[in-house]
Amino acid sequence: MALGTSAPGPRGDPHLARAAALHKLRGRTAAGIAKLGRFARGVAQPLSVKPDRGPLYSVCAWASFLLPLGLAFSRLDGAERWQQDVGVVRALDLVQIGFGGALSAAASTAFSLIPVGTTLMRLGLFSSILVGFAGLAVFHLCHQVLRSPLSPGARSGLALCAAAFATFGSSWEVAGSTVSGPALAATMALAWLAQLPNTSVGSGVRRWIAWGLLLGLFVLESHVMALAMCLVLAAHCALRLELPEPRQLVSMCVAFVVAVAIGLVPSVLDVGASSFTFGLDLVLPDDERLAPSLLTELNVYLLVLAGLGVLHCARLVGGLGRTLPPLVMVALDPITREPVIHLAAVAVVGAFSSAGVLAVFELLTRAKLPYLRPLEQMVALVHCGALLLLVEGAAHESDARTLSATRQWTEEAFERLPARSLLLVSSPEAAWRLWSARVTSGIRPDVVMVPSSLLGHAAWSNELLALEPKLGPLIRDVAVMGAPSEYALTELADARPLRVEVDPHWDKTLLRHLMVDGLWFRFAPHATGRTDRLQAVSTLKHATSRLLRAASTQTGRDERTLARIERDLHSQAAVALVLGDVSATRRILHTLRRIGASSERLEPLDAAMRKEARQQPLSRLLGLDDDGTVGL
Secondary structure (H helix, E strand, O other): OOOOOOOOOOOOOHHHHHHHHHHHHHHHHHHHHHHHHHHHHHHHHHHOOOOOOOOOHHHHHHHHHHHHHHHHHHOOOOOOOHHHHHHHHHHHOOOOOOOOOHHHHHHHHHHOOOOOOOHHHHHHHHHHHHHHHHHHHHHHHHHHHOOOOOOHHHHHHHHHHHHHHHHOOHHHHHHHHOOOOOHHHHHHHHHHHHHHHHOOOOOOOHHHHHHHHHHHHHHHHOHHHHHHHHHHHHHHHHHOOOOOOHHHHHHHHHHHHHHHHHHOHHHHHOHHHHHHHHHHHHHOOHHHOOOOOHHHHOOHHHHHHHHHHHHHHHHOOOHHHHHHHHHHHHHHHHHHOOHHHHHHHHHHHHHHHHHHHHHHHHHHHHHOOOOHHHHHHHHHHHHHHHHHHHHHHHHHHHHHOOOOOHHHHHHHHHHOOOOOOEEEEOOHHHHHHHHHHHHHHOOOOOOEEEEHHHOOOHHHHHHHHHHOHHHHHHHHHHHHHOOOOHHHHHHHHHHOOEEEOOOOOOOHHHHOOEEEEOOEEEEOOOOOOHHHHHHHHHHHHHHHHHHHHHHEOOOOEOHHHHHHHHHHHHHHHHHHHHOOOHHHHHHHHHHHHHOOOOHHHHHHHHHHHHHOOOOOOHHHHOOEOOOOOEOO
């Protein structure tokens, strides 16, 4: 090296400069990750539950998770069922059905990729895991509710009993076997209720950011539960007499908008599919909307214990703040009649039932009765016996639902259709059954299924016309007159083999084109004669004989399939009676009586047969008033 020169520094050597820049970038990245981690821990801090732990806490917590999960998973059989069709279409076909269900559909789709078991078994596994997490959430909620001189081990035992009472019933048993059902939103609500009593409104914004994100997730999954949790949050703030500051509300709204926007990205990117599928909410079956009441779901013993538990918790210092937010969910159950609210309400009642047992123990202690220890043991045995009765009742209902003839109905209804048939259906059950069978087993891709309730919606017009251009006159008639015309249906019958479900408001002109074809009506391009219609009734006998043997055996009955058969036979008998086919009506009525049809269906037909009043409108024979509502 020459004199007067210095060694090259980092600025002179490009390799050293690149290494220094890389080292500086790594330092900044690590600092950014650490800062992001601290922020995430701060956001998640209000969602954490820190109950008083005892020696049995971990054992009971794991039991409250594994026992409901194992019981729900043991009741999965992988058979096709009517009540699973909506969830299967949402999960496997990635269809946005109305508003909600986005999170459960995405999770169920991920579980369907597991290469073990049948498709329905893999989809049901996610729901079973949710039942386990619901039991764990009830366990933590009961720990928050129970504040007494009891030891931590006793509180853990009572919390485990609460989780069992909440998740071993029939509602959570059905939710654990329902694909993409309401279990996820109910479990999220229970987890929030479990951590809410120990959180204060505070002056920071991190807690409100977490609440905003949660409310956004609730909207994506269930807008009804999102509204319910808003009421719960309002009750929580009112009890603590703390109003949120403007910056807290702004931060919560921003987090809420961000969560909803991220969840709606798939629908926004695929505008055509979203406009096509949002209308499917109009054809949801009625039993997908309503839930049973608590009085029919739970026995009197549990309700009385839950009432005692509420009084016991409200009597304690600060007990009202821990009691009222969960009770908001119970109060909303009879108002909304939503399945997701009902699941959360059942779990809350199960949590307060353990507090009721604690109240009974304290009453016995204050009474200073002799043989106090045996009395407490007797109360504990009665409580465990009630739990066993609940499990036995749910198992009995599960065994009654084990028999499924849904697959046999699908084969009779769809696999025997002619090639390139078009189905014009008016019942939501038939539409979802074909969609579900198509996404699970690829059944009849050549059949075009058209729900009549969606013919008048513009979002469906282009999609339907792309499938069959001859649907144009039918769509125009429904949009203008509200009912199809004879010309539109005959044009469609000339283009494709047309099978329909009869509309109660069709006049005799359209009914003369109908002929019984198995479980459907075949719409002929021309009016049919009485002899042709009488010969076609024989196809109904061949179709129903196999279904009746499959749906009613010595081991049980598939009530959903039997109800569907009864509905089809009832409509076919009413059409035959309106057209004056007395002999065909007698044959169908004989089959209805053989399957034990309800008197509400048989009495209008029998009265019309006796009086020979065959000029009555079809809607009245089907038990409907002139305006289309169900008659009393």
